[in-house]
Amino acid sequence: MLQEVLNINLQTNTRSQADVITDVTPASDEQLVQAVLDGDETAFAVIFERYTRPMTRVVSRFFRERSDIEEFVQQSFTKAYFSLKKYRGGEENSFPAWMTRIAVNVCYDEFRRRGRRAENLVTDLSSDESDYLETVADGRKPSVERQLAARQLTEKILSVLDEQDRIAMTLVYSEDYSLSEVAEAIGISTSNLKSRLFRCRNQIKSRFGHLFK
Numbered sequence: 354m355l356q357e358v359l360n361i362n363l364q365t366n367t368r369s370q371a372d373v374i375t376d377v378t379p380a381s382d383e384q385l386v387q388a389v390l391d392g393d394e395t396a397f398a399v400i401f402e403r404y405t406r407p408m409t410r411v412v413s414r415f416f417r418e419r420s421d422i423e424e425f426v427q428q429s430f431t432k433a434y435f436s437l438k439k440y441r442g443g444e445e446n447s448f449p450a451w452m453t454r455i456a457v458n459v460c461y462d463e464f465r466r467r468g469r470r471a472e473n474l475v476t477d478l479s480s481d482e483s484d485y486l487e488t489v490a491d492g493r494k495p496s497v498e499r500q501l502a503a504r505q506l507t508e509k510i511l512s513v514l515d516e517q518d519r520i521a522m523t524l525v526y527s528e529d530y531s532l533s534e535v536a537e538a539i540g541i542s543t544s545n546l547k548s549r550l551f552r553c554r555n556q557i558k559s560r561f562g563h564l565f566k
Contacts, residue, residue: 382448396406415460429456
């Protein structure tokens with residue numbers, strides 16, 4: 354059953370299956386977890402559909418190749434499935450943060466296995482990225498094409514950070530996680546996270562500040 358759940362296309366549709374299931378399945382994450390633990394494996398299909406998109410976003414911050422993203426999203430769900438009995442829940446350990454932590458750890462494990470840091474994307478700016486910076490500097494609204502350039506530029510800027518700092522910045526500023534959720538996801542205290550974010554912002558300003566003038 355688990356393999357059947359995992360063997361689905363990860364492409365994003367206009368209206369995802371997760372949206373449909375959520376509409377007709379008001380069960381909370383905790384109820385779904387308990388249902389899986391009670392032997393209802395179809396409940397994990399709902400979890401999978403509900404979290405495929407957010408898990409894909411997290412993994413894509415570490416890897417660029419589609420095959421890598423799909424592989425490590427599936428590994429993350431497999432690890433989550435076999436770790437559900439360890440999930441304790443509670444206000445300080447939300448299910449989204451727990452799932453995020455699993456995905457982050459899967460990515461870290463792969464980096465260690467490959468013996469390298471996150472893919473270094475820092476190169477000279479492309480013409481699209483330069484145009485995007487000029488557009489923003491002039492106070493104009495970027496086109497769709499330049500919004501893509503903005504994402505590419507963001508990836509280049511964040512790639513100067515180490516893996517843990519990069520995912521922290523991404524989750525806080527791009528994925529709209531709370532500080533407590535991000536701290537829980539990467540295994541540090543909230544105060545430590547605040548210090549890291551402050552240091553990261555200064556590091557980015559020091560290296561790339563001239564691009565935003």
